[in-house]
Amino acid sequence: MPPSLNLGHRMNPYTLPADQIAADPPTQTHPNWRLLLRETRTRIWMWYIGLIVLFIGLLTPVTYRIVSEQVNQRLREEVVEEVAEFRQELATAQIRNTEQLRRFMLDYLQTEPIEEDQYFIAILQQQFLQASPVELPEAMQPGSELMEIWQTLQQPTHGEQSVRDPAVIQVIYYAEPIEIAGVLQGTFLSAYIAADEHREVRATMRTVILVKLTILLIASLIAWLVCGRVLRPLRTMARTARSISESDLSKRLQVEGNDELAEVAKTFNEMMDRLQGAFTGQQQFINDVSHELRTPITIIEGHLELMGDDPVEQQETLALVADELDRMKRFVNDLLLLAKADQPDFLRPEVVELGAFLDELHSKAKVLAICECSLAIEPEIVTQQVYLDRQRITQAVLNLVNNAVQHTPVDGKITLGATIAEAKLRLWVRDTGTGIALADQQRIFQRFIRLSGPQRSEGAGLGLAIVQAIVQACNGHVELDSQVGRGSTFTLVLPLLTCGQRNQSPQSS
Secondary structure: OOOOOOOOOOOOOOOOOHHHHHHOOOOOOOOHHHHHHHOHHHHHHHHHHHHHHHHHHHHHHHHHHHHHHHHHHHHHHHHHHHHHHHHHHHHHHOOOOHHHHHHHHHHHHHHOOOOOOEEEEEEEOOEEEEEEOOOOOHHHOOOOHHHHHHHOOOOOEEEEEEOOOOOOOEEEEEEEEEEEOOEEEEEEEEEEEOHHHHHHHHHHHHHHHHHHHHHHHHHHHHHHHHHHHHOHHHHHHHHHHHHOEOOEOOOOOOOOOOOHHHHHHHHHHHHHHHHHHHHHHHHHHHHHHHHHHHHHHHHHHHHHHHOOOOHHHHHHHHHHHHHHHHHHHHHHHHHHHHHHOOOOOOOOOEEEEHHHHHHHHHHHHHHHOOOEEEEEEOHHHOOOEEEEOHHHHHHHHHHHHHHHHHOOOOOOEEEEEEEEEOOEEEEEEEEOOOOOOHHHOOHHHOOOOOOOOOOOOOOOOOHHHHHHHHHHHOOOEEEEEEEOOOEEEEEEEEEOOOHHHHHHOOOOO
């Protein structure tokens, strides 16, 4: 029989019992030590400590080997010195037979003082005679392998022998054979066991290692603090970068010193200055564009709302709307031109005869001008052929003419001209208008900047910005000479490219 179902109580599928909730493990956060290992400070510190540990690891065995070798060398010199003293005593005694040699060697062993771990051994007729001290280590006793080697020596021998006995470890000796009447009668041997010396070396090395580890610990702490101090500008830079928002680009780093980090901080501040300037310019550009577009839209909207049923009124309203739409179209086209000025295909140069081109510019300028408009050109350059973009240069010159018309009274004069000097083509537009104040002469090339003049300006303040963009695309520049009340001269300074030089033009493709 299946179990009964209780349908009177339904459990919420998203609700867990209280005991199960209590049993759930807490959410694990990312271990702090992993974050610490990712820090540049930690990595630099670990590299520093690793190099020190590697240095200590390599230096310690080398130091032990050098010190051990110095100890062995000292023992070698001492055994040679002891045998040399024995030789001098033997020469003084004037030994003539084996018995005298035996008595001399026994007497020498009994009277000559010896140092700790030093042994004198006398061998007579290839047999062990006596040793001082009498108690020899097992590895040096009669019958041992080492003693058998000594008993058969026939030449002065300087040797070292390693043994398994931990109380000896190594025997350093010097053996001097003794001859009487040219016949080998015995051997005198001075020997040192190096066990105690090497134990002292190892004890010293343990002390040195402890000192090195202590220094390593102190150096590690100092290195950690120094790394933190050195990298503090980077952390400050990171905090500053995190605190920068779209609404606040004014934060800057404090530059201290003249090192690489100070240079990084200085470069960061310069980058932020450029970003702030670009962002401010972008905001200003958006505000100016919205203002320039909002005005004609408002005019169109207002006139359409007020337009009645009168056909004449409707015609006038439509004409006004068309005029405002044309103005908006020109404004958008100007913005597009400025946007395209940096593109590779912005210029399309061609071979142009300078005289005919200037006549063409003069004819178009006379249509725009409401005052006298003349042309000044040197006769020798009339037939000069140059390589330039006819359309863009025409647009730039006519923008200058239009600017001159707006600031020149009816009884004034506008003059177009051209000269060639120092491989430069100079096209200029001169007027006798109001002139431009010195404080405004750089500002007028910015976008949406308009100065007041005798004539009403219908533009959006983009004319001179377009002129500068075109000339800069041609690798040239604009010069301005102006005096308030006397007029202005705008000069387009362009690199002179003749027909033979046109393949060198950066925009010729």
